[in-house]
Amino acid sequence: MRARRLLAAAAGVAFGWLALAVVLAEDGPEAQKVDFLRDVRPILAEHCWKCHGQDDPESGLRLTSREAILGRADGGKTIVVPGDPDASELVRRIEATDDERMPPEDEKPLSVEQRQLLRQWVAEGAVWANHWAFEPVRQPQVPPVRNRRWVRNPIDCFVLARLEQRGWEPSPEADRYTLIRRLYYDLVGLPPPVDEVDRFVADTSPDAYERLVDRLLSSPHFGERWGRHWLDLAHYADSDGYEKDRARPDAYRYRDWVIEAINEDIPYDRFTIEQLAGDLLPDATADQKLATAFLRQTLTNEEGGVDQEEYRIAAVFDRTETVGTVWLGLTIGCARCHDHKYDPVTQRDYYQLFAFFNNSEEVTFNLPVEGKDLDLYQQRVAPLEAALAERYRQLAPGEKEWETNEHRRILAQPEGTVQEVSVKIVQAQSLHPEQVRMEIDNDAIRVTSAGGGPDELPAADTYQIEIELPAMELTGLKLYALADAELPQKGPGWAPDGNFVLTGLHVEVVDPQEGAVTIALHRPSAGFAASGFGAERVALGTRAGSPGGWAVKGKTGQDHWIQWRTYEPIAVTQGTRLRVRLEQHYGDRHLLGRLRLVALTGGYRGLHLDNEEIAGYLEMYPEKRVARMRERLFDYYVTEVIRDEEVARLRREIAKITAEHRVKFQSVRAMGTPLLPRPSFIFHRGEFLSPTVAVQAGTPAVLPPMRGVDNSEPTRLDLARWLVSPDNPLTSRVFVNHVWQHLFGAGLVRTPNDFGMRGELPTHPELLDWLASQVQTKLGWSRKQLIRMIVCSATYRQASARRPDYEAADPENRLLFRQNRFRLEAETVRDVHLAAAGLLSERIGGPSVFPPMPEDLAALSYANNFTWTTSRGEDRYRRGMYTFFKRTIPHPNLTMFDAPDANLPCVQRTVSNTPLQALMLLNNEVHVEAAQALAADILRKSAAASDTALLVAIWRRCLARPPQEHELAALETLLASAREYYSAHVEDATAAVGSHHASSIPVAEQAAWVVVARTVLNTDEMITRE
């Protein structure tokens, strides 16, 4: 209801901003009047715009703006005469009873009420209102106020003017303790150190507050605090999401980019451009490319059998909607399926935005993370990389064709898995028959010394074996090297350690008529190979004396196998003979001691390809190939199929420069451009299998158009520049609102993700616009300057105590007659506990960490593909924002306090208050340890002090302010009970103290203090920003 009433209040921009905003909840006489946005626009949108809309309207008649409706219809009649419904063609046509009636018969008719509403609207003057958020940002005058002394900066005038209209007064300034704690929580997310508190409280100089603000704004922890806010919008996580939910070990690089960018206060326009299109900037740096990982926080589905195109498009939907939410403050996802009557963004608009991201490509690039003179390195390789990318683009059509042809060719080949076929051994012979005896033992061959002991065997040999095949489709040959008790170390070889080395293989068909025909083989593979003696080292063909070969050192004493495949199936008749030569030229008696040969059949598909992995990918339906398979195919095509010289040369040069600079890389997800441009379509009902009309990249029609884009299709870079252009009415307002929300617990627009028709109106529209224009001009898009301005205002500095006298009229404090009091976020709850205890690590950035997590929870993740290896040392005590975030199994301590699930952008976290939170702060390992460490630290530092002094010390570590008498009394009573208990239960005392025993203090005494510390840490005040 509230939203509706507020909409009613919006009856006309004509009434002026103040007029519409002052209305809180009371209905004025205005409510009886027809309201354009509430009553009329939905009728036009639903019933008229289909034919009389923006594009190619029926009879040239548009009903989309006031100018248009005041014009004439075909035939010269005036469409709408304000105030005179009977002279208005529009009214006549909707009320007609003949075939002139609109909408025409085959369309949904208007109801009686709807026709009356339209008539009344015309009678009342046909007021046409545009939605406030799509109007240009104005530069309102700072309003005059009576109580000038209260005002610290113009923000206060806007707030106070509204309060004075009601005859209300702002709250007094909060006390110094609350102020410093508020600033610490808001700007760096940590409790203020006690000495810092005392200095601030004692500092009576007029600019003490501002100096504190400046100190905190320049703290490196500022970037963590405000970076985490941004990561909520980016929906950052350390894993893929969906079923497999694989880890993303590179994800933290983007998180660190955000922290650094915010610490450096990169202006918000640049911050926007780099994250949406850093890769498209001229001479993009590695950091700018990294910034586009903003767009890679989408989920990836590698569940077996999924259609990759479906999930690629799901990610593009996500990017489109994320940009809508984060910059435009609009929930545009509804337009994915069809137009909605209340929605300013149409389905066409949606797919035009979609097209920017559809014609983008998920890429990984090598981020230089270490090396000599990385700036110079980047300058040197940038042109080469650009040339390489260009070359890839040229090769892409050919690659596509190759992939398609190979896929077809493979699918035309018969199916069937590889199977072994026994063969009959006809004869087996050594090159040195006088030294080597070869004995056929069923289907195996045993090799022994002809003369006596193994010493008589030759150092090297070639076995020639003739086998007879049944009628079959021959697709390969497999050799088993068999263990045998008679061999050294049980074999399978004759070398003293049981090893052998197969150096070469030659296979030919023995044809009585045509003589010997060599069989070409490829795709060597082995069940096991010693390091440096892989299957591929076996020489194929007649080449002799190869130094390499296949060997099994390290796993002797057991059976092994190696196999080769033919290039195509060879149909052989019953009794066909093959002659197989097994060359073993390594020396030192590295000879096979027992072996068996089998023929292979089946596995026809992709047999002509050298690489089994590639053949497998090519056989898959293209839409089932995941990104890494597609990349592998492209690379194989370039390097193995066409062996492109240009690519090879460029890669060599890059490798050379990389070596010179000794660069180390990390592979990082980012955004790029596809090798082949990808067209975009409107999907019927959002179904990716139902493309309808083609669309070009573009921006929503309801917003000012892009400027300065030439005839070619605009890119992500154009989109990013448009978002931060002075014409754009939304970006600056939405940005200001986000910042405000974190400093007051609620935005100036209370629906921060909906600046559209269904959202709420701003509580202080002029203030919102004033800030939005300031941020773009005077503040140069500086986040820090904006925050500084807000936190220095008297409005921000108010106390947060409730004002029962005003709350009845304004229960949500929309007029800002006080500050708000709100619970800390999940990460910060952890941080303030650890910081108060003196445990918190202050390290900034780096790979995500794994604080303790219950084992059974970690085990819940898919197929146990992931192990949560608890971090040790300092990493146990890192800030909450560094906890590895696995989307399917987020850390319970984070979700318990409403950390978002990272599946969608989170503009506003929920703030719940549950018993499970109470249990966590009371009993969870981390929080219990904080109590133990806090007690130990205080006792250690002031062992000789009185109980009261110690209680005050603990209290102030946690809450900054000194405790009041009755608060001390409550804790003293608790302390006494705990002392009494522990003096009688020393084992419990030892357990309660945990690993933080201060050795000089009796354990029972320390345990009592742990109980006290735990209680203070659990106060509501501890986790509340007041």
Next chain:
Amino acid sequence: MRPRANCDRPGWQAVAAQLTRRHYLMSAGYGIGLAALRWLLASEAQAAERNPLAPKPTHFPPRAKSCIFIFLEGAPSQLDLFDPKPKLNQHHGKPLPESLTKEVRFAFIKKETAVLMGSERKFTRHGQCGMEFSDLLPHLATCADDILMVRSMHTDQFNHHPAQLTLFCGRPFFGLPSVGAWLAWGLGTESQNLPAFVVLSAGRGTSGGASLWQSGFLPSMFAGVVFRNQGEPVLNLVNPPGIPAELQRKGLDALKQLNASRMEMLNDPEIESRIASYELAFRMQMAAPELIDLSDETQQTLDMYGVGRPDPPNSNRFRGYAPGHFHQFALNCLLARRLVERGVRFVQINHASWDHHSNLPPELAHNCQMADQPVAALLKDLKRRGLLDTTLVVWAGEFGRTPLGENRQGYARPTGRDHHPYAFTIWMAGGGVKGGTVYGETDELGWGVVRDPVHVNDFHATLLHLFGLNHLKLTHRFQGLDARLTGVGGRVIHEWLA
């Protein structure tokens, strides 16, 4: 064993606690104002009024009060359990006409060469109603007259996680509440000492993880609370080492005073909620151990469920295996009954994996051997205690399995079935559904629904209806829309109601 009276009679406990506190506050005699004292005494009553988990009125009289949702992750084969297809057996080895598969997408099946696969199972009729079950579910078959079997389910998704999201949240998107959260939010809970929505798991984890019991855009207190199989039943339930219950209570008393004095100063009702949360937390600490203490169950009951039974020999070769899962699943069924008895609104029992792409006959037999006895015991136990009338038990996977054998790339011959969203079977019992009924029908091959199709949204609409809720009215404002469990679909199937 802990004394029962404390937990079963919260009213008595609250009175006792208040008496103690009044005494304590008066004798303490420090600077707490009279106002604070008055406030403290009134606060619990107020907090209870504001308690979002307190029972709430329904839209119309409910049939069911609690739900036990047994989720067979991966999707069991309806063709081998519930929906016999003699014609499919006759056509074993033959391809499907192309007209049937033309527009269809599969996860793994290669359409060009796929052939039908008959079922090896024997089906027989059971109960007065003559409902058919395969020989893999002999215990469950004895409950036929209490079961409403729906053979005409269909969904929109053919990959696991999206289909699981659909089954629990109505649509395949993230950020939506699951059905348990909707019920907890819409109805509150009868239990003052336990969460409204509890999740129990046996075997391997489900691939959808927490997204299947999330609260989405509803407040987090409505999300499912995972009861654990090892250690403490609820995370952080147990006091830290060296802190006995009496000191925990004393600490909470001091904490309550500190929070109350802050409340008096700032008047922020959030502080009041915080106090209430800590008090409920303490009550949960008392109640949860009692919940999992089975010493008041008879041996006959334990045996009926199969609590304590060992895993069969060599079961580690099966996909669904995890050490001790035969016992764990049985225990979960028993715990589900105990939770429902104590007023918990929604219990979700998960078991993975039923995703039998290959080696289906022995894999399915193994899983059924695990599930059959405890699930049947649950139905019988609820019934004999008079709880079945108000407890809806659901058995469902996220979709069904294909009549086609799966000829995935690299398989020598089909021994399993692929994902099949077009027709599958779920069943329900109790909670006001019409037992002994088979609803809907698939074609003679089990490919498509030929009578009374039921979309997942329809199932949800009817489920809410059983709880006295109109699915069109149970809405929450999200992203500018009045979001509901059933998305833009859903119709109540009145034929299911007893």
